[in-house]
Amino acid sequence: xxxxxxxxxxxxxxxxxxxxxxxxxxxxxxxxxxxxxxxxxxxxxxxxxxxxxxxxxxxxxxxxxxxxxxxxxxxxxxxxxxxxxxxxxxxxxxxxxxxxxxxxxxxxxxxxxxxxxxxxxxxxxxxxxxxxxxxxxxxxxxxxxxxxxxxxxxxxxxxxxxxxxxxxxxxxxxxxxxxxxxxxxxxxxxxxxxxxxxxxxxxxxxxxxxxxxxxxxxxxxxxxxxxxxxxxxxxxxxxxxxxxxxxxxxxxxxxxxxxxxxxxxxxxxxxxxxxxxxxxxxxxxxxxxxxxxxxxxxxxxxxxxxxxxxxxxxxxxxxxxxxxxxxxxxxxxxxxxxxxxxxxxxxxxxxxxxxxxxxxxxxxxxxxxxxxxxxxxxxxxxxxxxxxxxxxxxxxxxxxxxxxxxxxxxxxxxxx
Amino acid sequence: xxxxxxxxxxxxxxxxxxxxxxxxxxxxxxxxxxxxxxxxxxxxxxxxxxxxxxxxxxxxxxxxxxxxxxxxxxxxxxxxxxxxxxxxxxxxxxxxxxxxxxxxxxxxxxxxxxxxxxxxxxxxxxxxxxxxxxxxxxxxxxxxxxxxxxxxxxxxxxxxxxxxxxxxxxxxxxxxxxxxxxxxxxxxxxxxxxxxxxxxxxxxxxxxxxxxxxxxxxxxxxxxxxxxxxxxxxxxxxxxxxxxxxxxxxxxxxxxxxxxxxxxxxxxxxxxxxxxxxxxxxxxxxxxxxxxxxxxxxxxxxxxxxxxxxxxxxxxxxxxxxxxxxxxxxxxxxxxxxxxxxxxxxxxxxxxxxxxxxxxxxxxxxxxxxxxxxxxxxxxxxxxxxxxxxxxxxxxxxxxxxxxxxxxxxxxxxxxxxxxxxxxxxxxxxxxxxxxxxxxxxxxxxxxxxxxxxx
Numbered sequence: 001x002x003x004x005x006x007x008x009x010x011x012x013x014x015x016x017x018x019x020x021x022x023x024x025x026x027x028x029x030x031x032x033x034x035x036x037x038x039x040x041x042x043x044x045x046x047x048x049x050x051x052x053x054x055x056x057x058x059x060x061x062x063x064x065x066x067x068x069x070x071x072x073x074x075x076x077x078x079x080x081x082x083x084x085x086x087x088x089x090x091x092x093x094x095x096x097x098x099x100x101x102x103x104x105x106x107x108x109x110x111x112x113x114x115x116x117x118x119x120x121x122x123x124x125x126x127x128x129x130x131x132x133x134x135x136x137x138x139x140x141x142x143x144x145x146x147x148x149x150x151x152x153x154x155x156x157x158x159x160x161x162x163x164x165x166x167x168x169x170x171x172x173x174x175x176x177x178x179x180x181x182x183x184x185x186x187x188x189x190x191x192x193x194x195x196x197x198x199x200x201x202x203x204x205x206x207x208x209x210x211x212x213x214x215x216x217x218x219x220x221x222x223x224x225x226x227x228x229x230x231x232x233x234x235x236x237x238x239x240x241x242x243x244x245x246x247x248x249x250x251x252x253x254x255x256x257x258x259x260x261x262x263x264x265x266x267x268x269x270x271x272x273x274x275x276x277x278x279x280x281x282x283x284x285x286x287x288x289x290x291x292x293x294x295x296x297x298x299x300x301x302x303x304x305x306x307x308x309x310x311x312x313x314x315x316x317x318x319x320x321x322x323x324x325x326x327x328x329x330x331x332x333x334x335x336x337x338x339x340x341x342x343x344x345x346x347x348x349x350x351x352x353x354x355x356x357x358x359x360x361x362x363x364x365x366x367x368x369x370x371x372x373x374x375x376x377x378x379x380x381x382x383x384x385x386x387x388x389x390x391x392x393x394x395x396x397x398x399x400x401x402x403x404x405x406x407x408x409x410x411x412x413x414x415x416x
Numbered sequence: 417x418x419x420x421x422x423x424x425x426x427x428x429x430x431x432x433x434x435x436x437x438x439x440x441x442x443x444x445x446x447x448x449x450x451x452x453x454x455x456x457x458x459x460x461x462x463x464x465x466x467x468x469x470x471x472x473x474x475x476x477x478x479x480x481x482x483x484x485x486x487x488x489x490x491x492x493x494x495x496x497x498x499x500x501x502x503x504x505x506x507x508x509x510x511x512x513x514x515x516x517x518x519x520x521x522x523x524x525x526x527x528x529x530x531x532x533x534x535x536x537x538x539x540x541x542x543x544x545x546x547x548x549x550x551x552x553x554x555x556x557x558x559x560x561x562x563x564x565x566x567x568x569x570x571x572x573x574x575x576x577x578x579x580x581x582x583x584x585x586x587x588x589x590x591x592x593x594x595x596x597x598x599x600x601x602x603x604x605x606x607x608x609x610x611x612x613x614x615x616x617x618x619x620x621x622x623x624x625x626x627x628x629x630x631x632x633x634x635x636x637x638x639x640x641x642x643x644x645x646x647x648x649x650x651x652x653x654x655x656x657x658x659x660x661x662x663x664x665x666x667x668x669x670x671x672x673x674x675x676x677x678x679x680x681x682x683x684x685x686x687x688x689x690x691x692x693x694x695x696x697x698x699x700x701x702x703x704x705x706x707x708x709x710x711x712x713x714x715x716x717x718x719x720x721x722x723x724x725x726x727x728x729x730x731x732x733x734x735x736x737x738x739x740x741x742x743x744x745x746x747x748x749x750x751x752x753x754x755x756x757x758x759x760x761x762x763x764x765x766x767x768x769x770x771x772x773x774x775x776x777x778x779x780x781x782x783x784x785x786x787x788x789x790x791x792x793x794x795x796x797x798x799x800x801x802x803x804x805x806x807x808x809x810x811x812x813x814x815x816x817x818x819x820x821x822x823x824x825x826x827x828x829x830x831x832x833x834x835x836x837x838x839x840x841x842x843x844x845x846x847x848x849x850x851x852x853x854x855x856x857x858x859x860x861x862x863x864x865x866x867x868x869x870x871x
Contacts, residue, residue, distance in 0.1 A: 017735070019738060026528060210867070
């Protein structure tokens, strides 16, 4: 029984030790140290009066419409203070530009920066932990991907709300990417924001595609979805061998910009009242809408449906290829007999060269399809001739009525 | 305190004080009161509700760590500790689909001792499941579900209450699993309730009843919350009290033998307690019988012996739980997302042996699939539970085997039981640590496949 008394003492001491450990963990959060440091910094730079106003304890911004709490300002104490532009992090003042339209008390921090707003420890708060899918898009990330602007990735967060805006100040990379998406005609194959073709996968929420759904085996550099997309954009066939997506010859920074744009296309829960008033919907310009309609519903839709347009324009029918690898099919009716000494129908039945490979492996056409193709190409040629004649008439009329001045653009003279 | 007034008057004189041993006495620190007489000890037991739980005197055998490992006491302490931490967590947790996850984040990051309380609650819950199981194993292997031949014993009842408590403990833990409303919670409950769906005929109805609908949503959350915080703890508390009361009536199984052995030596003069006089009661109850054993040799006063040991067990359990809580913390995955199924999606660990059984008994022959849900999810666990309930009747060993570890008379059933338990443990281990994406086996020497990050 003496042993029991000793055990009682030991177990009591052990319990107290365990409780003490828990208390020690609980009582020493990192932000208290930062707050003490900040007080000293403010006293040195702005005087003791200001230092007295430095808060203590957990500080937070409650973004009510988004049901978000951001406790970042518990450590990032200088964010709302003026005159600490050169202070070390986490005490630096926030640049005032972006805050004009996005007041911090209305938007908080994580909506734009990412990270875990509710957390109060460094690792948890910056979100570079397991089970937090919205990490801080910090300069380290840009450094890892060798992108010169330290906060380039933050544009992805901007695009959560500014998705449908074509040009936004400060989003140079994504503005470029949006331009590329338009120019290269991605919508010809891909649906984006519920508009576009169905040949390739729907890209509306491509940013939500889980890493599990990617095949990283052919990736030679650091495996991440970002690297996969950049590599795939630059050489689709290297990543998916049966891909019919053309190589657009994007430079690395262009491919990175388009990837950032794509990965920013995610479902989000930002409430309406925090979204920009302009651009709540993806609206095409009239010209774009007409062009898309022409491609998807016009006489030449056969060439879109059968993916001919990936390489070929059919210019007179309004079909435009992003790559222009092959010749314009609007002139095929004249071109084929001239180059191959055969009729169009004969060439389609027994193709030679590249088309022999394409028509036997990638695009399989039935005899009816081939007949339809030939018919449409003849139609296209008729239209082409017509359009050419009209254009010539117009230019003649233009040159006769408008007298050429000295300052006429070079292109005009070149055309003549 | 009572003891102070009952002190021997002699102690109060100078001579008495001088006779007292000087210096540090451990007893003064660890337990301040030691009854001076049998009567005082008896009075204390009768007048004090807490001490009323224990008999006046208790056998050394039943105090032994080697016999019971105090698993029941550990379980009971864990239950009350869970109630304590759970009630505090209730002040901060919000059982709504929109806010549950964020309220857990607040508990983790902004509330004093919040992370510690939540981690303690989680660890204690896991430990309670394990301890209830081990307690059942102990009772089975010592044959303590059987009567030892003393009057008014009905141990099978307590064994059955114990089995119900085991099931309720699993259900308590299962209902608590959903509350954080993270991916782990959402998909564990999805898998768990899908197993329940395999009940033939009524599967869909059972799942509908569990979830309060066809899918996991607000209805499920509030249902699980009420079950977890009110309904199940109240039932468990009631059954626990019954369990304790039956122990006092039946006595510890290890004491039966002591009493029977003593009775065999009838020639020895026994204390003259004749409760069976005039046939008012037939036979002597366990308590009376146990009080007849040679007290000086086999017994000690319950106060302080039992109270002290229970305190030691509770404190050690508390220390271990707290240390594990601080060390391990409690994970919280991404917020629940019905659109993203984690790969693999796993049931709570104590149901993983069932999920494993379902997976193993699901056989694919070409395009034809035999679903193992019924066999693995319903038939095998029901059969095991039925075997558990019938065990007291199946057991044909003699009374001398009651309260004995690994008695030879029960060799066959003990062997089967141990094999079943090991199989359950092995399947649980397999499911917990060795099942990777697409439910493939990943051996300990193989690297766990990690998905690359997005950025």
